[in-house]
Amino acid sequence: MNIHVPRGTEDLLPDVTKKWQVIEEKLNHLAQVYNYKEIRTPIFERTELFQRSVGDTTDIVQKEMYTFEDRGGRSLTLRPEGTASVARAYVQHKIHGSPEQPTKLYYVGPMFRYERPQQGRTRQFTQFGIEAIGSASPAIDAEVMAFAMECYQTLGLKSLKLVLNSLGDQESREAHRNALIEHFKPVKDELCQDCQNRLEKNPLRLLDCKIDRDHEAMKTAPSILDYLNEPSAEYFEQVKKHLDAMQIPYVVDDTLVRGLDYYTHTAFEIMSEAEGFGSITTLSGGGRYNGLIEELGGPDISGIGFAFSMERLLMALDAEGVELDKDESVDCYVIAIGEEAKYASSKIVYQLRKQNIKVDQDYLDKKVKGQFKAADRLGATYAVIIGEEELNNGVANVKNLKTGDQKSVEIEKIADEIKTGF
Structure with missing residues (x-):
């Protein structure tokens, strides 16, 4: 009997790992340039962590998590993303008490999601990500996006597009939420079952639905930008001004929402526009999470971060014909x-x-x-x-x-x- 790797996983042989080593060396160096320090968290956490932070209504929690009981009857989950674990560690170790603020951290490691394997999507994948916690300044939002763009640029990618949006503060989100419910109620029965379930609980998630994205109601859905209160709108303007000052081009897309519930204010994605990259063009995504630390038992401190799949990065490098040279010869x-x-x-x-x-x-x-x-x-x-x-x-x-x-x-x-x- 031949035993193969589980579906949705893969072996990385030396001809591939040498590329990973080049990428990791460059990313580690870039993190040092931006003054981010490495953090390593457990591969599995208490299930409650992801339910409270990622959100009960998200696909990740409802459909994709690898959850199991240990011998003590405790519910544990293989981490599906990195931010929740970093936020938990930040609270548990009282890092907010350090005089060096904001706390700027980066991580790289395996994540696990039970989803249909396809090109660029595996059940075990590796994420690189950063978190800047402890500052509510629009400048740190711009820094995080600059870092994200430079991760790709330093490796030689050119066909990139930065897309951003504002999800607003709690007041703005609530006003937009109510408008979305009123907008989609008349066509509720025409939507997929997931969207019907989410309509009352988290209508913003409807805008991220892959099944109903071509429905006419999606095209005319209320824009979050029309519901931003004055502080939220001003914050978004300042974020854009910082990006303009750094001469980083971007596109505002008011339909952009992230798949996790903890995001507020700035949300962004980086897309590949390389020919032949595939239908799923998103390389990385991130945003601000102003309530997450408090939700996990910490102080009312805001943070922002991003993460990307190393596997999708390698696909983008292949699409643009970028070679990663590593001298493996012996002396x-x-x-x-x-x-x-x-x-x-x-x-x-x-x-x-x-x-x-x-x-x-x-x-x-x-x-x-x-x-x-x-x-x-x-x-x-x-x-x-x-x-x-x-x-x-x-x-x-x-x-x-x-x-x-x-x-x-x-x-x-x-x-x-x-x-x-x-």
């Missing part, structure tokens, strides 16, 4: 001739690695010609050749495989010779 390959030389080879390899030199050797008892071929496949710059005669003299032949130059070197000085180069 040196040690070639042993004869049984005694094999022991000396292991010693030399170990000593060179202690000197931070990338080196390998033969473990398949290949002939000399085969060992040279292996060195060539690994892209080695140097070959260290040692046989019985060299062993007796305490030396090895070091050959530059790029130029063909070769010299006899004392074993203790091989590392120096390779570092100096010839």
